[in-house]
Each structure stands twice: as structure tokens, then as C-alpha cells.
Amino acid sequence: REEFYEISPADFFYRNRDIAGFSNPARALYSAVRELVENSLDAGELARRPPDIYVRLSCDGEKGEEGSSVYTLRVEDNGSGVPARHIPQAFGQVFYGSKYRLRQARGTFGLGGTMAILYGQITTNSPVHVISSADGKRIHEYTLMIDIKNNRPIVLKHKVYSNHNGWRGTIIETKLEGEYSRAMPKILEYFRQTAVVAPYANLTFVDPKGRLYRFERATEAMPKPPVETKPHPYGIDVETMKRMIAVTQCRDMVSFLREHFHKIGRTIALRFLLEEAKIPPKRKPKRLSNEEIVKLVKAMKRFTGFRAPSADCLSPLGVELFRAGIVKELKPEFVSVKQRPPSVYSGYPFIVEVAIAYGGEIPRTGDIILYRFANRIPLLYDEASDVAWKVVHQLVNWKYYKVDPSKDPVAVFVHVCSTKIPYRSVGKEFIADVPEIEREILNGVRDVARDLSLYLSRKIAVERERQR
Amino acid sequence: REEFYEISPADFFYRNRDIAGFSNPARALYSAVRELVENSLDAGELARRPPDIYVRLSCDGEKGEEGSSVYTLRVEDNGSGVPARHIPQAFGQVFYGSKYRLRQARGTFGLGGTMAILYGQITTNSPVHVISSADGKRIHEYTLMIDIKNNRPIVLKHKVYSNHNGWRGTIIETKLEGEYSRAMPKILEYFRQTAVVAPYANLTFVDPKGRLYRFERATEAMPKPPVETKPHPYGIDVETMKRMIAVTQCRDMVSFLREHFHKIGRTIALRFLLEEAKIPPKRKPKRLSNEEIVKLVKAMKRFTGFRAPSADCLSPLGVELFRAGIVKELKPEFVSVKQRPPSVYSGYPFIVEVAIAYGGEIPRTGDIILYRFANRIPLLYDEASDVAWKVVHQLVNWKYYKVDPSKDPVAVFVHVCSTKIPYRSVGKEFIADVPEIEREILNGVRDVARDLSLYLSRKIAVERERQR
Numbered sequence: 015r016e017e018f019y020e021i022s023p024a025d026f027f028y029r030n031r032d033i034a035g036f037s038n039p040a041r042a043l044y045s046a047v048r049e050l051v052e053n054s055l056d057a058g059e060l061a062r063r064p065p066d067i068y069v070r071l072s073c074d075g076e077k078g079e080e081g082s083s084v085y086t087l088r089v090e091d092n093g094s095g096v097p098a099r100h101i102p103q104a105f106g107q108v109f110y111g112s113k114y115r116l117r118q119a120r121g122t123f124g125l126g127g128t129m130a131i132l133y134g135q136i137t138t139n140s141p142v143h144v145i146s147s148a149d150g151k152r153i154h155e156y157t158l159m160i161d162i163k164n165n166r167p168i169v170l171k172h173k174v175y176s177n178h179n180g181w182r183g184t185i186i187e188t189k190l191e192g193e194y195s196r197a198m199p200k201i202l203e204y205f206r207q208t209a210v211v212a213p214y215a216n217l218t219f220v221d222p223k224g225r226l227y228r229f230e231r232a233t234e235a236m237p238k239p240p241v242e243t244k245p246h247p248y249g250i251d252v253e254t255m256k257r258m259i260a261v262t263q264c265r266d267m268v269s270f271l272r273e274h275f276h277k278i279g280r281t282i283a284l285r286f287l288l289e290e291a292k293i294p295p296k297r298k299p300k301r302l303s304n305e306e307i308v309k310l311v312k313a314m315k316r317f318t319g320f321r322a323p324s325a326d327c328l329s330p331l332g333v334e335l336f337r338a339g340i341v342k343e344l345k346p347e348f349v350s351v352k353q354r355p356p357s358v359y360s361g362y363p364f365i366v367e368v369a370i371a372y373g374g375e376i377p378r379t380g381d382i383i384l385y386r387f388a389n390r391i392p393l394l395y396d397e398a399s400d401v402a403w404k405v406v407h408q409l410v411n412w413k414y415y416k417v418d419p420s421k422d423p424v425a426v427f428v429h430v431c432s433t434k435i436p437y438r439s440v441g442k443e444f445i446a447d448v449p450e451i452e453r454e455i456l457n458g459v460r461d462v463a464r465d466l467s468l469y470l471s472r473k474i475a476v477e478r479e480r481q482r
Numbered sequence: 483r484e485e486f487y488e489i490s491p492a493d494f495f496y497r498n499r500d501i502a503g504f505s506n507p508a509r510a511l512y513s514a515v516r517e518l519v520e521n522s523l524d525a526g527e528l529a530r531r532p533p534d535i536y537v538r539l540s541c542d543g544e545k546g547e548e549g550s551s552v553y554t555l556r557v558e559d560n561g562s563g564v565p566a567r568h569i570p571q572a573f574g575q576v577f578y579g580s581k582y583r584l585r586q587a588r589g590t591f592g593l594g595g596t597m598a599i600l601y602g603q604i605t606t607n608s609p610v611h612v613i614s615s616a617d618g619k620r621i622h623e624y625t626l627m628i629d630i631k632n633n634r635p636i637v638l639k640h641k642v643y644s645n646h647n648g649w650r651g652t653i654i655e656t657k658l659e660g661e662y663s664r665a666m667p668k669i670l671e672y673f674r675q676t677a678v679v680a681p682y683a684n685l686t687f688v689d690p691k692g693r694l695y696r697f698e699r700a701t702e703a704m705p706k707p708p709v710e711t712k713p714h715p716y717g718i719d720v721e722t723m724k725r726m727i728a729v730t731q732c733r734d735m736v737s738f739l740r741e742h743f744h745k746i747g748r749t750i751a752l753r754f755l756l757e758e759a760k761i762p763p764k765r766k767p768k769r770l771s772n773e774e775i776v777k778l779v780k781a782m783k784r785f786t787g788f789r790a791p792s793a794d795c796l797s798p799l800g801v802e803l804f805r806a807g808i809v810k811e812l813k814p815e816f817v818s819v820k821q822r823p824p825s826v827y828s829g830y831p832f833i834v835e836v837a838i839a840y841g842g843e844i845p846r847t848g849d850i851i852l853y854r855f856a857n858r859i860p861l862l863y864d865e866a867s868d869v870a871w872k873v874v875h876q877l878v879n880w881k882y883y884k885v886d887p888s889k890d891p892v893a894v895f896v897h898v899c900s901t902k903i904p905y906r907s908v909g910k911e912f913i914a915d916v917p918e919i920e921r922e923i924l925n926g927v928r929d930v931a932r933d934l935s936l937y938l939s940r941k942i943a944v945e946r947e948r949q950r
């Protein structure tokens with residue numbers, strides 16, 4: 015009498031789209047814009063071309079229920095483009111993408127762009143247009159819908175044009191129900207904060223009223239691109255180990271460790287196998303028994319001799335870039351920026367960068383203003399559930415730094431970059447309070463708070479001097 | 483050069499298991515216990531048999547890294563059992579289950595039980611044993627693992643026994659890495675709070691130290707079971723409409739509306755089609771054009787003539803049961819319990835039940851203690867991100883009710899039941915601040931706070947009288 019059945023990933027996120035950030039027309043408009051802009055920024059960094067991103071939101075004129083309407087959202091970029099054979103699945107299938115690797119990127123789940131299109135489809139029944147060139151020779155234009163029940167793209171049309179000026183990039187145009195008046199402050203704030211952490215990007219936004227917002231690039235210099243890395247032994251588990259063993263060509267344990275793991279040299283591999291794992295170095299990986307695999311994984315987590323992961327797979331903002339973005343946006347009287355040394359949680363390397371700004375155009379809001387970023391993405395929702403909020407509002411003793419949060423115009427900026435940001439949900443809005451990350455944010459905030467406190471003491475001293 | 487590929491739902495939740503509540507060994511132990519106990523409670527309510535649930539957690543003796551160990555978790559119930567042909571997928575496939583329907587249940591996503599087993603497998607490489615009888619005639623024993631890459635069960639063994647005493651129920655035994663010392667307070671609290679909202683269940687828990695915890699049922703009376711309902715027009719979107727049209731046998735719009743939707747009678751259907759949707763009643767549903775489908779969905783959301791959804795698909799605790807559970811656990815000096823009338827958000831009916839308790843064994847913690855429940859599940863994490871916390875700590879003016887949160891021993895209990903609880907993430911720990919739900923919780927808290935304030939005034943008056 016109980017009916018059992020399976021649902022596809024697209025069906026799951028269709029039924030639970032609020033979990034992915036598409037809970038109501040205003041929030042869905044914000045989420046659609048940010049998911050597509052983040053894809054375009056990733057594509058620009060991949061192509062190592064300063065991104066020119068153009069976003070147009072126009073109202074199709076039909077008033078929906080209580081203030082919502084149908085909008086057309088168009089996002090154009092000059093990034094890497096999407097290879098033609100992957101376009102249908104990249105946009106028409108949930109859990110399909112190119113970001114499933116150990117390298118810093120905004121994209122993580124293989125879900126965001128597809129969700130924007132899915133939401134558009136279920137509210138307007140219209141297909142999405144994707145125009146892209148990845149090789150500069152041909153331009154491919156697809157008209158797609160999503161077969162939600164089966165998590166598959168439906169290609170309605172596919173045209174190919176020759177590419178006369180070698181353009182590379184991607185254009186997405188989709189219709190969706192939204193409510194711009196409520197979404198507008200968040201959308202504009204998203205662009206403003208993106209300009210701070212991606213100052214090499216030109217962002218143009220035309221809103222439904224035809225107003226043009228331009229965020230001009232402050233520099234042509236692109237950040238050093240992150241390099242894909244291999245898994246670190248501290249983060250390994252039985253499943254990953256079994257997959258490595260299944261694909262390995264290595265015929266002994268030493269070369270297996272050196273080939274598949276991050277920074278394990280011959281000496282360390284031998285020491286680990288003989289002293290900790292107690293597995294003969296000559297053993298064939300494919301011949302390990304199930305018990306030996308479990309023993310090996312446990313030994314890897316215990317062994318203290320592995321080198322800390324390097325940060326080549328990360329691409330932090332850097333102190334200069336971060337400072338430049340903050341100064342440009344808020345023109346503060348004082349700024350201090352610190353980059354913490356690379357750290358690691360569960361085998362994933364991460365870097366925390368913290369800044370504090372005082373005065374200038376920072377408003378007095380009765381509390382410290384917190385700006386949060388992860389892998390160069392601004393996080394604008396669920397502040398009180400984020401680890402950075404916990405640090406800034408619960409763990410730091412501001413009095414000690416001569417700061418009165420209720421009176422002083424202070425803003426704190428926290429940027430975390432990692433090969434895996436521990437988001438608490440697929441909506442990418444807040445970060446879990448992983449102990450290692452919490453500790454680094456706390457240390458970073460204390461570093462910059464110390465600088466501010468010196469500045470404020472000097473300021474008070476100068477003021478007293480003047481008054482005599 | 484960019485590698486595109488797809489990942490299965492099991493692979494997705496393997497890589498992002500922290501999103502599902504399996505972030506570290508202590509938390510994973512809690513999540514595994516709660517997911518399996520919730521499955522057993524759902525099964526008992528389905529079978530309409532007062533649940534007897536036995537949970538044993540034993541330590542396998544191997545110390546893992548920093549305090550974690552391998553545990554064996556065994557959960558036995560006398561519920562509906564799982565039909566043999568569905569056992570492999572119910573436990574070995576993500577997004578497979580029997581809870582994808584419009585009827586109140588703890589299960590929602592088709593993910594929880596499978597996650598517990600997946601986590602056990604990747605930390606211990608051991609299979610799970612599932613023993614079940616759904617018909618009372620045969621007992622099926624499966625030994626399973628999960629093919630994570632392909633989201634498919636792997637059946638290692640399947641034995642069938644004859645069932646001599648007609649037992650019905652399910653036994654799950656799995657090995658997993660955990661850390662009981664850190665998880666213990668939460669696990670015990672989970673059982674305690676479950677006893678409050680499922681007082682018809684016997685819960686027995688044997689912990690790794692061999693200590694026995696018994697939560698005896700307070701009543702044999704089972705709640706009235708929820709009845710599956712049809713979608714309400716206010717919650718409809720284009721995708722659901724297209725699926726109904728694809729399966730319908732109806733050959734005109736009036737019977738289509740009456741057949742597929744919740745409580746639409748002939749008169750209302752005609753009025754809606756003629757006045758609001760402007761679609762001829764004789765039209766064949768399968769002949770509707772895409773534009774007409776969109777027009778129909780929009781009209782459904784606008785039309786004010788549909789009847790509010792009934793609450794047959796819900797199964798609230800009821801004032802008596804809620805009061806009994808609270809009195810049994812906290813023996814307060816005063817309790818007031820209120821059930822709000824059925825309400826609806828996005829077409830999903832819901833009922834809010836609120837209680838306030840004062841004195842007795844309620845500790846003074848410096849703030850109001852908040853107990854949260856959703857579909858009879860205790861929510862123990864992420865309190866500050868939950869809509870109930872926002873209401874109790876930010877929206878209610880306690881001074882007005884003569885309550886000083888920092889001094890008075892006050893506990894507030896909030897239970898929300900719905901055909902779709904708007905959880906913020908698949909870990910089922912906190913609820914989104916959907917405006918309709920927030921409003922009902924606020925009204926409920928004010929209702930019971932008013933009663934408490936009367937009690938406290940009388941108490942103060944009596945005290946003054948005595949002192950003269």
C-alpha cells in the first residue's frame with residue numbers, strides 16, 4: 015500500500031527549491047543573477063581574460079500575483095565559453111559540471127546555473143537560450159528545456175554559426191518570475207561587493223527601469239590561477255581510497271602514495287608504510303584486502319609525518335587587491351588588511367583574509383558591519399548563522415581594542431578561500447563553524463583589530479594634544 | 483581541457499555529507515541515530531501500532547583518531563516493515579522512498595536512512611544488515627552496501643526465513659565511526675524530547691557503556707493518522723500542472739480540476755474557469771497549449787474563491803498530548819498549551835502548536851529555553867537560525883507579559899506540522915522564516931504568554947496578600 019519510487023536530482027531540487035535559494039520570486043531573482051554571474055566570473059578566470067560581464071533584467075510587462083512579474087534575464091560574458099557537446103547537460107542537468115576538482119572555484123555543486131533555468135521553466139514554461147563559443151571558430155546556439163522528472167536536457171533547437179571575430183564567451187537568456195522591487199537592494203549590493211573582490215572585472219547591469227549600473231575594473235591584473243591538487247592524506251576516507259585503487263596503474267604501495275596523493279615523497283611514503291600503516295611497501299594496491307584498506311585510511315589520519323598541503327590550489331585576493339577594493343568602495347579613514355598563513359581542515363587547504371575599516375563612508379548602524387566572502391563570492395544572507403558572524407559578534411572582545419560596536423563606524427571583511435568551502439547548504443549563503451576556520455578568522459580579526467586599536471589610540475592622543 | 487562529468491546523488495552527498503548532518507564523528511553518530519529512529523517512528527504510525535523501538539550503540543573497541551571509535555548501531559522496531567523488493571533501494575539508494583506524498587510524515591527527502599548507511603560504509607567499509615517483515619509471513623535478511631558512484635544498492639546476501647510468530651518490523655545494524663562522549667548529551671536529549679512528542683512510543687537505548695535508558699510510553703492511544711491529500715491550487719506551478727495533464731484521464735477541464743486538486747467542487751471549478759482563467763470548461767486538458775497552461779497556473783494563484791485546505795493530511799499533537807508530555811518531563815508549576823487553527827503557505831497546510839511552562843524542574847539558564855519540533859521530530863541544532871528562535875527572542879515583548887527572560891524559569895515549546903516543513907537544509911535542523919509560519923508561531927506564543935502573565939499576576943497578588 016505504500017508507494018515507493020525514486021526521484022531524480024532535478025525533481026528533488028524542484029520540490030525543494032527553497033533549499034537551493036529559490037524560495038520566492040524576489041529571492042529567486044537574486045539567486046538566478048548571482049548563480050549566472052558566478053559562472054561567468056569563473057569562466058573569465060579560467061580563460062585568464064579580465065571578465066566583461068553584462069547583465070540585463072527586463073520586465074516582460076505581465077503582472078503576476080502580488081507584485082511579481084515575468085522578467086527576461088540576459089547574462090553575457092567573454093569567458094572560456096562552454097564546449098558545444100557539454101552545453102545541454104551543463105545547463106539542463108543537475109549535478110553536471112566541470113568544478114568537481116580540488117581547485118578553488120566559485121562553482122562547486124554542479125547545480126546553480128541549472129537551478130536558475132529550472133526555476134525559470136517552472137514559472138514561465140519558457141525555454142532557455144544558450145549561445146557560446148569555446149574555440150573562437152564556431153558559435154553554438156541552443157534552445158533548451160529540462161526534463162525535470164529524468165534530470166535530462168531537452169534540446170529544442172541547435173544552430174551553429176561561423177565566428178567571424180573570434181569571440182569567445184557565453185550568453186544565457188532565460189525568462190523567470192521575479193519581484194525586482196524587493197530583490198533590487200540585494201542585487202545591487204551583490205554587484206557592489208563583487209566589484210570589491212573581483213576588481214579586475216567590468217560589470218554592467220541594466221535594471222528593469224532601464225537604469226544602467228557600471229562597475230569599472232580597477233585593474234587589468236588577474237589573480238594567479240589556482241592549480242589543481244591531489245587529495246591530502248588527512249582528508250581521505252575508504253570510498254576515495256577504493257576509487258584510487260580501482261583506477262591506479264601503480265603496482266606497489268610507494269608509487270601509489272606518490273602518484274595519487276598530495277606531496278608524498280619516497281622517504282615519507284616508506285616511513286609511513288613501515289612505521290604507521292605496517293603495510294609492506296612492495297604490496298600491490300589492487301591486492302589490498304578490505305581490512306587493509308580500512309587500516310591504511312586510519313593510519314593516514316594518525317600519521318604526523320605528512321607535509322602540510324601547499325596553497326597552489328588556492329587563489330587568495332592578496333592584501334593589496336583587497337585593500338584597493340575596500341578603499342574604492344568605502345573610502346575609509348583607516349584600513350588594515352591581513353592574510354593568514356595557509357591552513358587546513360579535513361585535508362582541504364584554506365586561507366583566511368581579514369580586513370577592518372574605520373570611518374570615511376562607513377555608516378554608523380549601531381553595530382559592526384560584517385562583509386563576508388567565500389572564494390570571491392559575496393555572501394549576503396543568513397549572516398547570523400555564519401562562522402564569521404559568530405567570531406565578530408560573540409568571540410572578539412571589542413572593548414579591548416578601544417572599539418565601541420554600538421557607536422563606532424567600523425566594518426569587518428572576512429574572505430575564506432578553499433578547495434572546499436564548508437557551506438551549510440547548497441544555497442551558498444553561510445559557512446559552518448569548522449574549528450580550524452573559526453580559529454583562523456578569529457586570529458585574523460584580532461590581527462587587524464590590534465592595528466585599528468593602535469590607530470584609534472594615536473588619534474585620541476593627537477586629539478588631546480590639540481585640545482591643550 | 484576542462485573535464486565535465488556528472489555525479490550521482492549518492493556521490494553528491496558523499497562529497498557534501500556535512501550538508502546532510504554528517505560533518506564529524508560526534509555529529510554523525512547523532513544524525514545516524516535520529517535518522518533511523520525517525521524511520522522507525524514513521525513505520526509505527528503507518529502500521530498504527532504503538533512503536534517499541536530498541537536502539538543499541540556498542541563500541542567495537544578500536545580507537546580511531548582523537549577520541550573517535552568504530553561503533554555498531556542497531557535499531558529495532560515493530561513497525562510496518564519494508565516490503566522485500568524495496569529494501570535494497572530504500573537503504574541503498576539516495577532519493578528513493580515512500581514519503582514523496584502530501585501527507586504529514588517525518589521522512590521527506592528519501593535520503594536520511596541511506597545517509598546513515600553511506601557514512602558507515604565510508605568510515606568502516608562494512609556492509610549494513612537489514613532484517614524486515616512487512617507481511618508477517620516471511621522475514622527477509624539483506625546484507626547491503628552502496629555503489630556510491632552510481633547511487634545503487636549492492637546486495638551481498640539475501641536470506642528468507644519463515645516468520646513463526648507473525649513479527650512485523652525492521653532491524654537495521656550498521657558499523658560507523660563515531661565519538662560517543664561528545665555525542666551523548668545530544669543523543670540523550672533527542673530521546674527525551676522524542677518522548678514528549680511521541681508519548682505513545684516505548685524507547686529503549688543501550689549506550690556503549692552498557693547503560694540502559696528506558697522511556698516508557700505514557701499512553702497506548704495513537705494519533706489519528708494523516709490522510710494523503712491532493713495539491714492545493716495555490717501551490718501549483720507549471721511543472722506540476724504539466725505532470726497532471728500528462729497522466730489525467732479527464733476529458734474536460736471541470737472534471738480535471740475536481741479530480742486532481744484539493745476540494746474543488748463543480749460550482750467553484752466553473753466559476754474559476756469562466757471568470758478567472760477564461761478557459762472553456764469543455765476544453766480537453768491534454769489539448770491545452772503552453773500559453774494556456776501558464777495562464778491557468780497564474781489564474782489559480784490569483785483566484786480567491788478556492789476553499790482553504792483542510793487539515794486531514796496533518797496529525798498535530800493535540801493540546802492534551804502535548805501538555806501530558808511536558809508535565810511528565812519537566813513537572814512545571816504552570817503550563818499553557820494552544821493549538822492554532824490550520825493555516826497554509828504556498829498551498830501547503832500547516833498547524834502550529836505552542837506551549838509555555840514555568841517553574842518546576844525548568845532550570846534558570848539566563849534566557850528562555852526553546853524546544854522546537856517539526857512533524858514530531860525534535861530539532862536540537864542551529865537554534866539561532868530557526869524561525870521559532872526569531873519569534874521567541876526577537877519578536878515577543880516578554881516584559882509586557884511580566885516575564886523577565888534573564889531571571890524567570892520559562893520554557894517555550896513550538897511544534898509545526900505540515901505536509902512540507904520548509905527546512906533550510908536537508909539536515910532537518912531549522913525552519914525557514916516563511917511569513918505565514920512566522921505569524922502563526924508569533925500568535926501562538928502570544929496566546930500562551932498571555933495565560934502565563936495572568937498566572938504570574940495572580941501569583942504576585944497572592945504573595946502580597948500573604949505578606950500582609
Ligand SMILES: Nc1ncnc2c1ncn2[C@@H]1O[C@H](COP(=O)(O)OP(=O)(O)OP(=O)(O)O)[C@@H](O)[C@H]1O
Pocket residue numbers: 049053054057091093094095096104105110111112113120121122123124125126127128129183184484
Ligand atoms: N558562463 C559560463 N561560461 C563557461 N562555462 C560555464 C558557464 N556557465 C556554466 N558553465 C559550465 O557549466 C557547468 C555547470 O554550471 P552550474 O552553475 O550548474 O554548476 P557549477 O558552477 O559547476 O556549480 P555550482 O552549483 O556551485 O554553481 C560549470 O561547471 C561550467 O563548466
Ligand SMILES: Nc1ncnc2c1ncn2[C@@H]1O[C@H](COP(=O)(O)OP(=O)(O)OP(=O)(O)O)[C@@H](O)[C@H]1O
Pocket residue numbers: 016517521522525559561562563564572573578579580581588589590591592593594595596597651652
Ligand atoms: N524502519 C523502517 N520501517 C519501515 N520502512 C522504513 C524504515 N526505514 C526506512 N523505511 C523506508 O525506506 C524509505 C527510505 O528511508 P530514508 O530514511 O532514506 O528516507 P525517508 O525517510 O523517506 O526521507 P528522509 O530523508 O526525510 O528521512 C522510507 O521512505 C521508508 O519507506
Ligand SMILES: [Mg+2]
Pocket residue numbers: 049052053120121122125126127
Ligand atoms: Mg555555477
Ligand SMILES: [Mg+2]
Pocket residue numbers: 517520521588589590593594595
Ligand atoms: Mg528517513
